[in-house]
Amino acid sequence: xxxxxxxxxxxxxxxxxxxxxxxxxxxxxxxxxxxxxxxxxxxxxxxxxxxxxxxxxxxxxxxxxxxxxxxxxxxxxxxxxxxxxxxxxxxxxxxxxxxxxxxxxxxxxxxxxxxxxxxxxxxxxxxxxxxxxxxxxxxxxxxxxxxxxxxxxxxxxxxxx
Numbered sequence: 001x002x003x004x005x006x007x008x009x010x011x012x013x014x015x016x017x018x019x020x021x022x023x024x025x026x027x028x029x030x031x032x033x034x035x036x037x038x039x040x041x042x043x044x045x046x047x048x049x050x051x052x053x054x055x056x057x058x059x060x061x062x063x064x065x066x067x068x069x070x071x072x073x074x075x076x077x078x079x080x081x082x083x084x085x086x087x088x089x090x091x092x093x094x095x096x097x098x099x100x101x102x103x104x105x106x107x108x109x110x111x112x113x114x115x116x117x118x119x120x121x122x123x124x125x126x127x128x129x130x131x132x133x134x135x136x137x138x139x140x141x142x143x144x145x146x147x148x149x150x151x152x153x154x155x156x157x158x159x160x161x
Contacts, residue, residue: 016088027084030077033159037073040152044070047142048149055138055146056124066149069110069117073156076106111160117153125150 021027044066048055056062080103087099125146133143 016085018085021085021088027081029159030081030084033077033156034074034081036152036156036159037070037077040149040156041067041070041074043145043149043152047139047145050136050138050142053136055128055133055142056121057128059124062121062124066117066121066153069113069153072113073110073160076110080106107160111157114153114157114160118150118157121146121150121153 022031044063048063048066049060052060054060054063083099083103087096090096090099
């Protein structure tokens with residue numbers, strides 16, 4: 001058995017071009033996760049607070065948690081793409097093993113955080129009264145952003161799994 005095939009990587013004699021690397025399914029999925037996290041970040045930062053009132057049932061921690069999870073997901077997926085590219089060019093089996101294990105641990109952590117974010121945001125949104133939103137002058141696009149943040153945290157949960 002060739003030692004370069006142990007962790008599913010291509011043989012080390014064939015260096016991948018950046019275009020071939022981006023066409024790999026794991027890299028495409030990580031780029032999709034980056035796009036999902038950027039959209040979620042836009043939803044969580046745009047219109048989540050009005051006059052120091054959060055759209056999620058007066059809970060500013062919900063907005064902050066949504067921002068934290070999406071920023072963390074973007075950064076970890078970006079770092080993961082870079083380490084995957086380096087892993088394909090690394091001959092050291094122990095280093096490749098560490099990269100693979102950290103990739104699995106990061107995916108598990110972010111799947112868990114997105115699950116917690118989905119449950120937390122959906123709970124806060126379900127307890128939000130529409131008359132209170134009207135009184136606090138939250139507009140309809142802000143309500144759509146809140147629902148979109150909940151949807152994208154749910155979508156990111158499955159993208160990381």
